[in-house]
Amino acid sequence: xENVFVPIDARTDPRYLYVRNNPLYKDFFEGxxxxxxxxxxxxxxxxxxxxxxxxYRNHLMKIIVFYKEVYGSYPTSLESExxxxxxxxxxxxxxxxxLNREKKNFYSAxxxxxxxxxxxLKIVNAGEIKESPSERYKIKLLKKPVRKSxxxxxxxxxxxxxxxxxxxxxxxxxxxxxDSSHETFISENDHKNFVEGHHLIPMQHQCDxxxxxxxxxxIIPLCPTCHRRIHFAIKxxxxxxxxxFYFERIDDIKVHGIxxxxxxxxxxxx
Numbered sequence: 001x002e003n004v005f006v007p008i009d010a011r012t013d014p015r016y017l018y019v020r021n022n023p024l025y026k027d028f029f030e031g032x033x034x035x036x037x038x039x040x041x042x043x044x045x046x047x048x049x050x051x052x053x054x055x056y057r058n059h060l061m062k063i064i065v066f067y068k069e070v071y072g073s074y075p076t077s078l079e080s081e082x083x084x085x086x087x088x089x090x091x092x093x094x095x096x097x098x099l100n101r102e103k104k105n106f107y108s109a110x111x112x113x114x115x116x117x118x119x120x121l122k123i124v125n126a127g128e129i130k131e132s133p134s135e136r137y138k139i140k141l142l143k144k145p146v147r148k149s150x151x152x153x154x155x156x157x158x159x160x161x162x163x164x165x166x167x168x169x170x171x172x173x174x175x176x177x178x179d180s181s182h183e184t185f186i187s188e189n190d191h192k193n194f195v196e197g198h199h200l201i202p203m204q205h206q207c208d209x210x211x212x213x214x215x216x217x218x219i220i221p222l223c224p225t226c227h228r229r230i231h232f233a234i235k236x237x238x239x240x241x242x243x244x245f246y247f248e249r250i251d252d253i254k255v256h257g258i259x260x261x262x263x264x265x266x267x268x269x270x
Contacts, residue, residue, distance in 0.1 A: 004095070200242075
């Protein structure tokens with residue numbers, strides 16, 4: 001059997017785009033994303049926007065492509081036992097094991113997350129709990145002293161090159177690249193105006209590219225407010241920032257072997 005477990009370009013592969021845009025899967029992917037975000041929230045990551053959850057969702061879409069290549073057709077339902085069994089069988093396929101190892105076990109983590117989500121859906125459908133597993137912001141406020149226990153988590157992260165970060169800040173003169181008049185405070189670390197380095201193409205999407213995206217041309221120094229703005233502002237404001245930086249930087253970014261459209265970039269911030 002030909003090896004079908006090969007890297008998939010999420011930006012251009014028509015199979016991936018078919019899965020991502022298929023209305024048959026839309027609700028499931030949204031629920032899966034919400035559930036993974038809920039788990040991150042439960043583990044102490046209170047940010048509403050979870051890069052980890054988005055990466056899991058993107059990898060699940062790739063796994064559905066693998067399913068089609070292995071079994072000859074796309075699944076008619078992502079909730080069926082047949083689909084789950086077919087995906088779980090990947091663990092026994094040597095080519096999948098090899099790719100999974102190359103991708104730091106992110107595919108296996110995604111499958112385990114998928115199977116866990118199916119278990120939660122079964123509980124909901126059986127009526128044992130009233131809330132959907134994706135209802136992630138139901139917080140019970142404490143009314144008495146409670147001991148805090150540590151939570152051990154495993155997070156897939158790509159290493160960052162501090163020299164590239166320093167070079168980006170040096171080029172900007174330690175000023176916010178969205179508005180150079182934004183002053184913060186003098187940092188104890190380097191005695192410069194404090195700015196934060198933001199990867200225009202987010203590092204959690206490194207797996208979509210053959211070459212590293214951790215280079216100074218992809219790092220935008222921003223004041224803390226603008227850094228939060230590019231992540232959490234309304235879509236119109238967020239895209240205005242992205243378009244400014246994209247057209248300023250894209251020629252330099254291409255030098256590093258990275259080619260991405262403005263639409264693809266904006267999709268990373270949904």
